[in-house]
Amino acid sequence: MTTRFIFITGGVVSSLGKGLASAALGALLQARGYRVRLRKLDPYLNVDPGTMSPYQHGECYVTDDGAETDLDLGHYERFTGVPARQSDNVTTGRIYQTVIQRERRGDYLGATVQVIPHVTDAIKEFIRADLTDEDFVLCEIGGTVGDIESLPFLEAIRQFGNEVGPERSLFIHLTLLPYIPTAGELKTKPTQHSVKELLSVGIQPAILLCRADRPIPESERRKIALFCNIRQERVIAALDTDTIYQVPINYHEQGFDDQVLRWFDLPCTGEPDLERWRDVVRHIRAPEGEVSIAVVGKYTDLLDSYKSLIEALTHGGIANNVKVRILWQDAELFEAGDPVHHLEGVHGILVPGGFGERGTEGMIRAAQFAREKRVPYFGICFGMQMAVIEAARNLAGMPSAGSSEFGIRAEPVIGLMTEWQHGNRVERRDVDGDLGGTMRLGAYPAWLGDGTKARDIYGQAVISERHRHRYEVNITLRERLEAAGLSFSGLSPDGELPEIVELPGHPWFVGVQFHPELKSKPFAPHPLFQAFIHAAVVQSRLV
């Protein structure tokens, strides 16, 4: 089958869940037996979101091939199971970087380099690049229609649609119908304006997804259809749901996948197989118990920073038939006082990834509390490093143990990675290097020791997980730390880089240098999250 391209834009306001809508449509098409690929075009000037603060942009999602991408790629992967790649996320910054490099090389043969056609050509190249016979490529355009910065992207997809024709392209627009209590009505005007805005750049959307907090009356759908020049059955309600995993089911019930297939003249007889989604939702809605997990981090004001983590904990709950209640704890609060009253009674403690010194003493205290009180502890990346510092200080007699990430330390048990093996290559870094794209990024294998908890949890000796870090646990301290009770249960294949540490004899104390949350799926919970939540369930029976 030839590849068809679906473009998803958003209007009225941001945060309507365009990423989720794209991911859910991907899942629906997949459930009908099609091969899908999802991509995101982001209008900002950063080359990638790797250097952006989690407070600004939320989580940075890392792919197997080491790209630092937008968090929507996490949704795509969780919903479709298709591993995202570097080539699935592009920004204005990267497009301009490419165009300017070409200009410097002289590739444009003396032409005046312009937004149209040079920038729009580069965008279209990206849309087509690195495809392998997918039936559908879904491209989400970041930002909101009407923003100055998204104009080149809209122009590029307009051209693209014109070039491949309507039989191979489809424009979907996601908008909001706000409910005005004094009028007692859902309002359609913002949607009308947003579609007008799209029309002004030459794009007539064929399907509208309308977010609303209540059912949309037929009369309003008729009105939207009339004013926006869209068939009424293609005005699809996107109502709020109790769980995001219900979204593909709702969309199907609203006829979304049918309308997409009809647009392309593809058969839409029969039902898509949505059993896996129904099963996930059943588990989420009818848990047999509840566990509380304290997440001690520093970006707790913007929960988008922990998007994949939250989902992976939910998946761990699904696997154990329990609801996971997350208690967000600002690590800085623990620095001043005793964390005991915040942590007493929780069934598990998780310290997630992070950067910079602020809050770290609090995280170290949380790890100490978990170790001493025998509460399940899960340290992810930074959380592993903090657990190692805690063990070095309090078990191995190194009172000034710290990380060189925070400046010069007398006992840097965590130090800058200056050299590591990447396949057949050796990667090298130094203190003065660039910050963007230079961490140890993406999938690396790790070997798990016989008889360790890690080996038992994974049920295999070699694993591959995604990384995003600049610092590492100092391997030369292995003997000393192991003698003190902290076991190095997972190592890089050359034995140089600690990947997993654990405390034998503790009910569940595991720190990992990688980000397992990135690979967890609702229908395939990650083994570490499954095991951690299981340990929390056991703990909940003790307290």
Ligand code: GLN
């Ligand atoms: N700041 C730490 C490092 O760079 C941990 C990074 C992380 O948690 N992703 O190694």
